[in-house]
Amino acid sequence: MILDWNKVRIFVKPGPTDMRKQINGLSIIVSEELEMDPFEGNLFLFCNRRKKILKIIYWDKNGFAMWMK
Known part of the structure; x- marks a missing residue:
């Protein structure tokens, strides 16, 4: 997968997140919070x-891609 860095924006969710959440849970946070x-x-x-x-x-x-470090 190659990202077009001229079009991609980066958003950081403030505060801690439960790292047990997977793609579905994290996408709900993006939508709701x-x-x-x-x-x-x-x-x-x-x-x-x-x-x-x-x-x-x-x-x-x-579909979604998820990276974890």
């Missing part, structure tokens, strides 16, 4: 309380 459309092709970043785990979700035309 951030009041954004998770299907627009932007990157959404989530961090746990200790700031040691990072999850990123991204919608491409075939």
Whole structure:
């Protein structure tokens, strides 16, 4: 997957996120808490309380991609 960095925007969810959540739960957070459309092709970043785990979700035309570090 190749991202077009001229079109992709990056959003960071403020505050801690439960890292047990997977793509469906994180996309609901984007919709309800951030009041954004998770299907627009932007990157959404989530961090746990200790700031040691990072999850990123991204919608491409075939479905969600999720990265975790």
